[in-house]
Amino acid sequence: MIVLPSKESIVKAASIIKSGGLVAFPTETVYGLGANAFSDDACRAIFKVKGRPSFNPLIVHISSMSELGTVAAIPHSTSIERRISLLASLWPGPLSMILPKSPKISSVVTAGLTTVAVRVPDHPIALALIRAAGLPIAAPSANPFTGISPTTAQHVEDGIGEHSPFILDGGPCRVGLESTIVSVLEPKVRILRPGGVTLEQLISLLGEDEVDLSPQPPGFSSFPASSPVIAPGMLEQHYAPRTPLAFRSDIPANKLPAKVGLLSFREPSLEEHLPAFTSIYVLSNEGDLEEAAANLFAALRNLDRQDLDLILVDTFPNDGLGLAIMDRLRRACHS
Ligand code: TXA
Ligand code: MG
Numbered sequence: 001m002i003v004l005p006s007k008e009s010i011v012k013a014a015s016i017i018k019s020g021g022l023v024a025f026p027t028e029t030v031y032g033l034g035a036n037a038f039s040d041d042a043c044r045a046i047f048k049v050k051g052r053p054s055f056n057p058l059i060v061h062i063s064s065m066s067e068l069g070t071v072a073a074i075p076h077s078t079s080i081e082r083r084i085s086l087l088a089s090l091w092p093g094p095l096s097m098i099l100p101k102s103p104k105i106s107s108v109v110t111a112g113l114t115t116v117a118v119r120v121p122d123h124p125i126a127l128a129l130i131r132a133a134g135l136p137i138a139a140p141s142a143n144p145f146t147g148i149s150p151t152t153a154q155h156v157e158d159g160i161g162e163h164s165p166f167i168l169d170g171g172p173c174r175v176g177l178e179s180t181i182v183s184v185l186e187p188k189v190r191i192l193r194p195g196g197v198t199l200e201q202l203i204s205l206l207g208e209d210e211v212d213l214s215p216q217p218p219g220f221s222s223f224p225a226s227s228p229v230i231a232p233g234m235l236e237q238h239y240a241p242r243t244p245l246a247f248r249s250d251i252p253a254n255k256l257p258a259k260v261g262l263l264s265f266r267e268p269s270l271e272e273h274l275p276a277f278t279s280i281y282v283l284s285n286e287g288d289l290e291e292a293a294a295n296l297f298a299a300l301r302n303l304d305r306q307d308l309d310l311i312l313v314d315t316f317p318n319d320g321l322g323l324a325i326m327d328r329l330r331r332a333c334h335s
Contacts, residue, residue, distance in 0.1 A: 002153045002167045014132035024142040024156045026170025027121035030149040032139030043108040052145040057111040058138040063130040072099035092122035094179040094196025109138045125170045176294035188212040194324040239328045241304035248312045257309035265314040289321040
């Protein structure tokens with residue numbers, strides 16, 4: 001059920017969370033499917049609805065930094081505390097920090113790990129829901145496992161509607177890519193999943209010496225190489241449309257199948273030689289990475305509905321949101 005946000009609908013959604021139910025809600029990144037992060041049973045229901053393997057942990061959403069102590073056990077180390085408070089200056093925002101878990105957080109949420117991923121989402125409806133429930137809310141993206149993350153309420157309905165979730169409609173998500181996940185407990189801050197907060201933002205906040213810049217293999221940029229146990233969410237096949245997807249640079253024009261859709265970063269120039277594409281979806285006329293990111297998942301869904309033999313995608317620049325866009329596209333190509 002898609003419900004417009006109002007005082008009443010937030011109160012209703014909060015009462016569903018408090019009584020152990022699930023609510024889909026908007027954040028600035030993607031829509032989440034939320035449950036009481038203290039309740040094993042409520043969180044188990046999330047895994048069931050998504051068809052998500054139980055070894056893949058969830059992100060816990062709080063409404064302000066002052067609630068951090070209820071979900072995480074902050075280490076007594078001046079340098080780590082300083083690092084956490086610097087990173088928390090990006091909250092509310094698309095950044096999830098991996099911290100030692102508080103015993104109160106359900107081990108279903110953390111898939112048995114000793115750490116928990118935490119963020120403060122930058123969306124008034126998400127914040128109002130967390131406050132009204134008076135609980136931290138564990139929420140993955142509100143899509144079936146390995147599918148494309150939802151950036152509108154209708155996407156949620158299309159993906160998991162058969163489970164009749166209560167869906168708060170906040171319109172299209174502003175960022176359109178999931179949060180950046182960082183591990184803060186290692187000698188340097190390490191990006192486990194590139195996302196809405198860019199590497200450049202992290203470097204300018206913390207300084208280059210504090211951020212792990214070691215290259216990750218393509219397609220696995222967020223795979224925590226040192227520990228397969230925390231690899232879970234970084235599964236290779238993810239964000240995948242049903243239609244095969246390939247980078248434009250990888251397939252010669254004379255090898256293309258009959259019905260090809262093009263997902264273009266910017267408006268193709270008139271001189272550009274375009275094979276007979278069945279459809280072309282332009283992510284940003286001016287080639288703006290933020291606009292392209294915000295449109296990316298809806299565009300993939302749109303092309304996926306067109307009964308194409310192949311979706312060809314552009315390669316994106318290796319900076320700013322380009323890193324997160326390329327990460328999602330590489331994973332989508334593996335299907
Ligand atoms: O923007 C977002 O992050 C959205 C919105 C709803 O907040 N959520 C989201 O959740 O993308 P999900 O479940 O689709 O992705 C969560 C990722 C998974 O890749 C999971 O493995 C990782 O977070 N994760 C969660 N807890 C972790 C932990 N303790 N250590 C390492 N990775 C963790
Ligand atoms: Mg997801």
